Amino acid sequence: MAWLLSMLAAPLATFASRFASPGGMALGLADALPSWLHFESVVADLAGQNIALLTQLWLVGASAMLVYQIGGGWHLLRRIERQASLQLPLAWQQRFDALQSAMGISRMVLVRMAGNAASPFTARLIRPVIWLPLSLLTRLPADQVEALLAHELAHIRRLDWLWNGIQCVVESILFFHPGVWWLNRQIRLDREQACDDLAVAVCGDAIVLAEALAALQRERLASPCLVLAAHGGSLTRRVTHLLSAPSSRQAWCAPVFAVLMVCAGTVLAIQPASQVLFSQAWAVIPEPPAPPEIPAAPEPFAVIVPPDPPDPPAPPAPAAAPAPPAPPAPSAAPAPPAPPLAPTES
Numbered sequence: 001m002a003w004l005l006s007m008l009a010a011p012l013a014t015f016a017s018r019f020a021s022p023g024g025m026a027l028g029l030a031d032a033l034p035s036w037l038h039f040e041s042v043v044a045d046l047a048g049q050n051i052a053l054l055t056q057l058w059l060v061g062a063s064a065m066l067v068y069q070i071g072g073g074w075h076l077l078r079r080i081e082r083q084a085s086l087q088l089p090l091a092w093q094q095r096f097d098a099l100q101s102a103m104g105i106s107r108m109v110l111v112r113m114a115g116n117a118a119s120p121f122t123a124r125l126i127r128p129v130i131w132l133p134l135s136l137l138t139r140l141p142a143d144q145v146e147a148l149l150a151h152e153l154a155h156i157r158r159l160d161w162l163w164n165g166i167q168c169v170v171e172s173i174l175f176f177h178p179g180v181w182w183l184n185r186q187i188r189l190d191r192e193q194a195c196d197d198l199a200v201a202v203c204g205d206a207i208v209l210a211e212a213l214a215a216l217q218r219e220r221l222a223s224p225c226l227v228l229a230a231h232g233g234s235l236t237r238r239v240t241h242l243l244s245a246p247s248s249r250q251a252w253c254a255p256v257f258a259v260l261m262v263c264a265g266t267v268l269a270i271q272p273a274s275q276v277l278f279s280q281a282w283a284v285i286p287e288p289p290a291p292p293e294i295p296a297a298p299e300p301f302a303v304i305v306p307p308d309p310p311d312p313p314a315p316p317a318p319a320a321a322p323a324p325p326a327p328p329a330p331s332a333a334p335a336p337p338a339p340p341l342a343p344t345e346s
Contacts, residue, residue, distance in 0.1 A: 004170055004187065007174060007180060008170045008173065062175060065171065065172035066172040080116060085112040086114075096111055099150050109128050109129070110127070110128070110129045111130045111132065111149075112129055112130070112132070113133070120136065143203070144209075147199055147203045147209040147212050150202045151195050153198075153202075154195035154198035157198065158191075160191055160195070167187060193241050206243060209242060210242045214235065214239070
């Protein structure tokens with residue numbers, strides 16, 4: 001039931017977030033999805049372009065499902081209540097009161113017998129009523145009738161009328177979701193098995209209840225999902241569950257499955273916040289320096305060529321012979337004296 005309610009809460013939360021956004025409901029379907037889903041496909045674009053047509057189809061389908069699920073069950077209940085009904089005989093009323101005390105139900109529960117009731121079923125939440133066919137007391141043995149009454153009291157003790165009504169509403173709103181249909185079917189099967197277990201715990205004989213369920217199955221009629229009939233669910237699965245020993249596989253499957261579902265839900269819930277934190281952290285932390293380049297390793301089986309030997313040094317050149325000294329230059333002859341100048345007249 002928790003997962004079923006979460007499947008309804010997810011689209012409601014998306015609708016509320018998009019309705020409160022500045023763009024209103026004019027945004028497309030692809031824009032309405034969370035960014036961390038990275039949902040960008042042709043299907044989303046086509047759905048966004050035909051959002052008005054899809055909305056009208058959904059309204060028609062949801063309305064039809066609500067009329068069938070809720071309206072059909074309510075109409076059947078009102079039709080049975082309008083007809084004349086009988087109370088239990090005194091002896092059976094005393095046995096019923098004993099069963100009610102054994103179940104721990106303190107509020108008043110009425111039992112009515114009607115001619116058009118195909119099988120025992122429970123109705124209403126505040127003032128519960130158990131409806132029985134008129135011929136049930138004479139058609140089945142007393143211990144089988146008592147087991148069926150205990151089964152219906154188990155529905156009242158578990159408040160299954162309320163949970164079944166919630167299932168009908170969710171199933172009508174999300175009628176297009178195959179997961180909702182599968183989950184609702186599993187819940188209804190488990191609900192019937194849980195009530196069978198409570199009935200066996202009070203009556204003490206699983207074979208009697210199995211025989212009573214088989215007798216009801218022979219006259220099974222289709223009924224709306226709003227009513228909680230004793231013949232609901234899979235007869236083979238319920239009888240196998242009643243007559244077989246408890247399996248050790250169920251002792252660990254349910255806790256492990258619950259832990260896995262909680263972990264998956266937690267991861268999906270914190271993924272948007274974790275992406276924001278990671279983006280902020282990467283914005284603050286500087287980029288690390290680039291690692292030094294690693295020299296390339298030599299090729300395998302490479303032939304190493306030894307280096308060439310150095311050239312021998314050249315022999316020294318012979319020393320040149322000294323040059324002979326140059327002879328001294330001859331000295332110049334002295335110049336003759338100049339003749340005296342003649343006297344001039346004053």
